[in-house]
Amino acid sequence: MATATVVEADPTSNDGASAFSGVHSPGWTDSQLRKYPFQTRQIPRLSHTDPRAEILIDNEEPVVLTDTNLVYPALKWDMNYLQENIGNGDFSVYISENHKFLYYDEKKMSNFENFVPKSRRIEMKFSEFVEKMHQTEEQGGKDRVYLQQTLNDTVGRKIVVDFLGFNWNWINKQQTKRNWGQLTSNLLLIGMEGNVTPAHYDEQQNFFAQIKGHKRCILFPPDQFECLYPFPVHHPCDRQSQVDFENPDYEKFPEFKNVLGYEAVVGPGDVLYIPMYWWHHIESLLNGGVTITVNFWYKGAPTPKRIEYPLKAHQKVAIMRNIEKMLGEALGDPHEVGPLLNMMIKGRYEQGPS
Numbered sequence: 001m002a003t004a005t006v007v008e009a010d011p012t013s014n015d016g017a018s019a020f021s022g023v024h025s026p027g028w029t030d031s032q033l034r035k036y037p038f039q040t041r042q043i044p045r046l047s048h049t050d051p052r053a054e055i056l057i058d059n060e061e062p063v064v065l066t067d068t069n070l071v072y073p074a075l076k077w078d079m080n081y082l083q084e085n086i087g088n089g090d091f092s093v094y095i096s097e098n099h100k101f102l103y104y105d106e107k108k109m110s111n112f113e114n115f116v117p118k119s120r121r122i123e124m125k126f127s128e129f130v131e132k133m134h135q136t137e138e139q140g141g142k143d144r145v146y147l148q149q150t151l152n153d154t155v156g157r158k159i160v161v162d163f164l165g166f167n168w169n170w171i172n173k174q175q176t177k178r179n180w181g182q183l184t185s186n187l188l189l190i191g192m193e194g195n196v197t198p199a200h201y202d203e204q205q206n207f208f209a210q211i212k213g214h215k216r217c218i219l220f221p222p223d224q225f226e227c228l229y230p231f232p233v234h235h236p237c238d239r240q241s242q243v244d245f246e247n248p249d250y251e252k253f254p255e256f257k258n259v260l261g262y263e264a265v266v267g268p269g270d271v272l273y274i275p276m277y278w279w280h281h282i283e284s285l286l287n288g289g290v291t292i293t294v295n296f297w298y299k300g301a302p303t304p305k306r307i308e309y310p311l312k313a314h315q316k317v318a319i320m321r322n323i324e325k326m327l328g329e330a331l332g333d334p335h336e337v338g339p340l341l342n343m344m345i346k347g348r349y350e351q352g353p354s
Helices: 016-020 051-058 072-076 079-085 106-111 126-139 157-164 168-177 222-228 254-258 313-331 334-345
Strands: 039-042 063-065 091-096 119-124 144-150 183-191 196-200 205-212 215-220 260-266 271-274 279-284 291-298
Touching: 051 063, 072 157, 072 205, 079 126, 079 157, 091 126, 119 126, 126 144, 215 222, 215 271, 222 254, 222 279, 222 313, 260 271, 313 334
Parallel strands: 039 260
Antiparallel strands: 063 271, 091 119, 091 144, 144 183, 183 291, 196 279, 205 271, 205 291, 215 260, 215 279
16 A cells, blocks of 8 residues: 555544644644544654655655745735735636535536536636635625636736745755656645635646645545545546545445545645645635645656556556546547446456456
């Protein structure tokens, strides 16, 4: 199992919040964590100079780095500073009828005509976003907003100066050392307290840099794929778990009972390494105020010319994805993929060799 094997805490006996029992937690308390019906272990918190941190990243296992100074110039960012300096470009803002922001790929919506997204994306100016957020807070309604925007050349000069002051020397060394591909984007995330991004995985390496407020991050290794029941590849919610963590349907998703999470609460200055294909559930703490985060997404290292066996869990996930994509193209209809796969394996692989 691809587990966080260095500086690991014991699993909890009930809900994830108790993974932090007895842990010093400045700026937040256990009462701000949502309760879930599965066990968790703590993700190690280490200095970036600790050799154990390098071992974890080399092994593609999560770690919280406490002192990289990666986004040090941005630690002064708050809503007033951003509103004054971020510029007059358009920002992607998601509006949800509740606290969950389930990602969906708009390009895949044509594959599922009856699919109705539970949030909607709107382009607006930053000042409009701030006003919308304040309105939502004051009215106390169920609607929530979440800004998710790639940092680009429309931002103001002061934001550019801050961005150029990030610790690119350190992160570029991380990229080079591991032969990762190019930096694909820096995503700015600004969320309301209590916002939740449900469990999903990405096909890129990610340094998740917290700037303001605290976020709880629960990760699951790629070998827990069968416990988390992702949507089909052709579905708009591809790479997202179908399981509602707050009210799991164990009849429909029985293996979810066996899931084991690795969690951390990150605060200003912390950087969480989220390896490729690791599932992650992210929540802004309850009653914790606005959160600000910047992601650093990198393409993974190229596939080695010589494949080593047995394959790792994330390699098997990539193979499964490719099979689904290939079948969808060959059949000409993504809705035929599931029935064909079921027909192919039904009753054939359950018994051992005769």
